[in-house]
Amino acid sequence: MIVITYLLETSGSVEALAAKIASDQSTGTFVPVPGETEELKNRAAARVLAIRPMDPVPVPSLPQDGLAGPFNRAEADIGFPFDAVGTDLSALMTIAIGGAYSIRGLSGIRVVGMKLPDEFRGVYPGPQFGVPGTRRLTGVHGRPVIGTIIKPALGLRPPEAAVIIKELIASGVDFIKDDEKLMSPAYSPLSERVAAIMPLVLDHEQKTGKKVMYAFGISHIDPDQMMRNHDLVVKAGGNAAVVNINSIGMGAMAFLRRRSRLVLHAHRNGWDILTRHPGLGMDFSVWQQFWRLLGVDQFQINGIGSKYWEPDQSFVRSFKAVTTPLFSPEDCPMPVAGSGQWGGQAPETYARTGRTVDLLYLCGGGIVSHPSGPAAGVVAVQQAWQATVQGIPLQIYAQSHPELRQAIEKFGRDGKGA
Amino acid sequence: MIVITYLLETSGSVEALAAKIASDQSTGTFVPVPGETEELKNRAAARVLAIRPMDPVPVPSLPQDGLAGPFNRAEADIGFPFDAVGTDLSALMTIAIGGAYSIRGLSGIRVVGMKLPDEFRGVYPGPQFGVPGTRRLTGVHGRPVIGTIIKPALGLRPPEAAVIIKELIASGVDFIKDDEKLMSPAYSPLSERVAAIMPLVLDHEQKTGKKVMYAFGISHIDPDQMMRNHDLVVKAGGNAAVVNINSIGMGAMAFLRRRSRLVLHAHRNGWDILTRHPGLGMDFSVWQQFWRLLGVDQFQINGIGSKYWEPDQSFVRSFKAVTTPLFSPEDCPMPVAGSGQWGGQAPETYARTGRTVDLLYLCGGGIVSHPSGPAAGVVAVQQAWQATVQGIPLQIYAQSHPELRQAIEKFGRDGKGA
Numbered sequence: 001m002i003v004i005t006y007l008l009e010t011s012g013s014v015e016a017l018a019a020k021i022a023s024d025q026s027t028g029t030f031v032p033v034p035g036e037t038e039e040l041k042n043r044a045a046a047r048v049l050a051i052r053p054m055d056p057v058p059v060p061s062l063p064q065d066g067l068a069g070p071f072n073r074a075e076a077d078i079g080f081p082f083d084a085v086g087t088d089l090s091a092l093m094t095i096a097i098g099g100a101y102s103i104r105g106l107s108g109i110r111v112v113g114m115k116l117p118d119e120f121r122g123v124y125p126g127p128q129f130g131v132p133g134t135r136r137l138t139g140v141h142g143r144p145v146i147g148t149i150i151k152p153a154l155g156l157r158p159p160e161a162a163v164i165i166k167e168l169i170a171s172g173v174d175f176i177k178d179d180e181k182l183m184s185p186a187y188s189p190l191s192e193r194v195a196a197i198m199p200l201v202l203d204h205e206q207k208t209g210k211k212v213m214y215a216f217g218i219s220h221i222d223p224d225q226m227m228r229n230h231d232l233v234v235k236a237g238g239n240a241a242v243v244n245i246n247s248i249g250m251g252a253m254a255f256l257r258r259r260s261r262l263v264l265h266a267h268r269n270g271w272d273i274l275t276r277h278p279g280l281g282m283d284f285s286v287w288q289q290f291w292r293l294l295g296v297d298q299f300q301i302n303g304i305g306s307k308y309w310e311p312d313q314s315f316v317r318s319f320k321a322v323t324t325p326l327f328s329p330e331d332c333p334m335p336v337a338g339s340g341q342w343g344g345q346a347p348e349t350y351a352r353t354g355r356t357v358d359l360l361y362l363c364g365g366g367i368v369s370h371p372s373g374p375a376a377g378v379v380a381v382q383q384a385w386q387a388t389v390q391g392i393p394l395q396i397y398a399q400s401h402p403e404l405r406q407a408i409e410k411f412g413r414d415g416k417g418a
Numbered sequence: 419m420i421v422i423t424y425l426l427e428t429s430g431s432v433e434a435l436a437a438k439i440a441s442d443q444s445t446g447t448f449v450p451v452p453g454e455t456e457e458l459k460n461r462a463a464a465r466v467l468a469i470r471p472m473d474p475v476p477v478p479s480l481p482q483d484g485l486a487g488p489f490n491r492a493e494a495d496i497g498f499p500f501d502a503v504g505t506d507l508s509a510l511m512t513i514a515i516g517g518a519y520s521i522r523g524l525s526g527i528r529v530v531g532m533k534l535p536d537e538f539r540g541v542y543p544g545p546q547f548g549v550p551g552t553r554r555l556t557g558v559h560g561r562p563v564i565g566t567i568i569k570p571a572l573g574l575r576p577p578e579a580a581v582i583i584k585e586l587i588a589s590g591v592d593f594i595k596d597d598e599k600l601m602s603p604a605y606s607p608l609s610e611r612v613a614a615i616m617p618l619v620l621d622h623e624q625k626t627g628k629k630v631m632y633a634f635g636i637s638h639i640d641p642d643q644m645m646r647n648h649d650l651v652v653k654a655g656g657n658a659a660v661v662n663i664n665s666i667g668m669g670a671m672a673f674l675r676r677r678s679r680l681v682l683h684a685h686r687n688g689w690d691i692l693t694r695h696p697g698l699g700m701d702f703s704v705w706q707q708f709w710r711l712l713g714v715d716q717f718q719i720n721g722i723g724s725k726y727w728e729p730d731q732s733f734v735r736s737f738k739a740v741t742t743p744l745f746s747p748e749d750c751p752m753p754v755a756g757s758g759q760w761g762g763q764a765p766e767t768y769a770r771t772g773r774t775v776d777l778l779y780l781c782g783g784g785i786v787s788h789p790s791g792p793a794a795g796v797v798a799v800q801q802a803w804q805a806t807v808q809g810i811p812l813q814i815y816a817q818s819h820p821e822l823r824q825a826i827e828k829f830g831r832d833g834k835g836a
Contacts, residue, residue, distance in 0.1 A: 025599070026571065026572050026573070026599075027570040027571060027572050027573050028570070028571065040570065040573035040574065040578075041573065043573045043605055044570075044572035044573030044603075044605070045572075045573070059477060059481075061695075062694055062695050063477075063695070063696065083603060083604045083605055084572050084573070084603055084605075085603065086601075086602065086603045086604060088601060088602065088637075088638055088639050089639040090601070090637050090638060090639040090662060090665040090666050091599075091601045091602075091603070091637070091639075091665075093662075093664075093665040093688060094598060094599055094601070094637070094662045094665045094687050094688070095572075095599045097688060098662070098664060098665060098687035098688025098689075099598075099599065099687045099688075101687075101688060101689075101690040101691040101694065102687065102690040102726040102727060102728070103726065103727065104725065104726060104727045106727075109691075152445040152446070152458065152462075153444065153445060153446065154444050154445055154462040154463075154502050154513075155444070155445050155458035155459065155461045155462030155463070155502070156458065160458075180512060180517075181443070181444075181509075181512055181513045181517065183504075183506060183508070183509045183512070184504065184506065184509075185462075185501060185502060185503065185504045185509070186501045186504060187461055187462070187501055187502075219506075219508050219509070219512070220506055220508060220669075221506050221507040221508040221509075221668055221669055221672050221712075222669070222672045222673070222676070223641060223669045223670070223672065223673045224673070224676070226669070244508060244511075244512045244516070246511075246516060247507075247508040247509075247511040247512045247516060247668070248508050248667060248668065248669040249666060249667010249668045249669045249670055249671075250639055250665070250666065250667045250670070251638075251639055251640070251641045251644070251666040251667050251669060251670025251671075251673070252641070252667055252668070252669025252670055252672075252673070253667075253669075254639050254640045254641065254670075255640070255641045255642070255669070255670070255673065258640070258642070269512050269516035269517045269519075269520065270511060270512070270515060270516025270517075270519060271516075271519075272519040272520040273519040273527075273692065273698060273699055273700075274691065274692070276480055276519065276698075277479075277480050277481070277695065277698060278481065280691060280694075280695060280698075281691055282691075294639075307522065308520040308521065308522060309520060309521065309522045309524075310520070
């Protein structure tokens, strides 16, 4: 049985609403029809398993013309027989989630839980690389993989980008990525970008033995073109790609993963609108299950003190979600803390995510804009994590570590981001 | 230039918010970085083109802890240089829409307009069949194509479904579809369903010359499997498929359309959560542009008096959206009015959608549950449209048309749906 938990809100009865969802999303229709036998219902009918009432709210999540509150709320568990859905994730999305959003008579609906049965085990490939693959390819062990992003986000031509990237590679950073908005525009076609950047990566590897993981923006609306983009990167010796999962969609992700030889770094832009209203949409804990099964290797989930709307607590929950096995530890992607990060968030990130260093810690301006340049920026982030893991306050550690001291002076004024 | 119109809502300045979106979604970063020259800004920077203030609202679309209203609102047009995005729809979604949803300091954001420049003309395939192809394949001219849906939605085994479908085919209906929730579950694998149903369609064609268009649910999370599903239908002589566009995603739709030999009937389940809150998400007029360019042939948009949350006015706007050319009339899909329909909504549908009969009019229970059976149900819907086009009130026409009279008696009590 597949169990979905909905946060329901209605001016009417939450019990009736839950029953309606179960019916509409399985055997129901709007008038009784012949053929809906008891045997058939047993085969396919969804059932309300539990209802946990919550405090009503005075303001509805969806504006309700002419309806005064309070609006009743409850969490409802609905069980879908496995045979009514099967393991196809597009069927799961259609039956258990998509259709429920269209139902009348509710003032709010949010999918807050999804428990997949053991029939799903092994059906999907999951991450190809995840944490172990990322560590193996970067050669980074015992500390977070430290990454950065090319800025400005848009507009740099490949030769202009290469100047910046050369400096970043030399800085000792482990991972560099295209901004998620950079895919293959006229001023920076992917082929030219790969041609400009990969020789720098390989040259540095030859000289130092360290291969920086560079994730190229390969997303394209046409999966065939996306695969050609993928192949370009592979052929040039690259080992990673940024994939805008929400823009290409689940099917294209399945298509890519099945053929991929790259570490797939997921950016979830667009996702926010599905989760930002607490009474509507979906929890990340649900949504991420789809993408993990499909094979995301590295999952961007913002970070402490991010520059976006997402509160720290939501990042912490997301971190826990992606690091909790669905069926086995191998289905966990590497969490990516990013947005507004510099070393300053290391202590809080570490303390609130289970004291692990198994993450990709992504600093854009936090590295690039270090007063002494990107190399000092990378060192400062490394120092912040050294201090954190050793339990030494950053201010103390900074006394003997000038790069970290400079970073704190520049970025640390508000205690968090720049 | 690509122009996106956002409905913005904030306790602060709408002008500042619009400027922030333009910056964040193009060249901006959170600290000034080297390399952001004037030339680069001209190449890639988005710009606020116009701001149209609207009345503030007392209640924010997104709950704002501790912030009192009123919340300022405006429509803002932001122009993205074509070269910063290109024609890739996943880049467009990422740059101009997705990222904007994550921005801080807003209490509401909805994308309400999108004007694509002429560079997009001819880049995407658009509908392969649309209205003319649907008419050619069904042989229906001068009136709406009339369709129905197999009920119950889930649970029927192929032989059980075949009994119902045989009767529906004999009823004279033009189009039949699997419920969108029916894809390929264990109790009704697509291959068995095709094997059970297509001989009935072909047998009827041989006897009567009328080929009912049967749309099979071919969606699958894996585009390769979806193509195998497509091929199954083609090989058996079928000519249509139900595609759950929102569950498979844009990339998979592009993949399918490029290879498709079937009429692609789009069901948009899951879409509602992106549009149901008037201050959040996206207008259908924007979203449908993506799917039309990608190649939807028939687009479900609910109908008058639907059983879902969507108000009639929203259906009317959607109808206008899908029937308004983007670049040429060939890029218009066939609108599909469905959900709670029977003949009773024909007059209002006709009056409010520009007096056209170029639509697929989809009645589930409205046909299947007719007191004299499905054949009478189909005749009743045909009669309702005959009366409508001739400007004769249904009640009058029903005096000489018993099937319509019976339908009105059964379904017409509340004036709209059953």
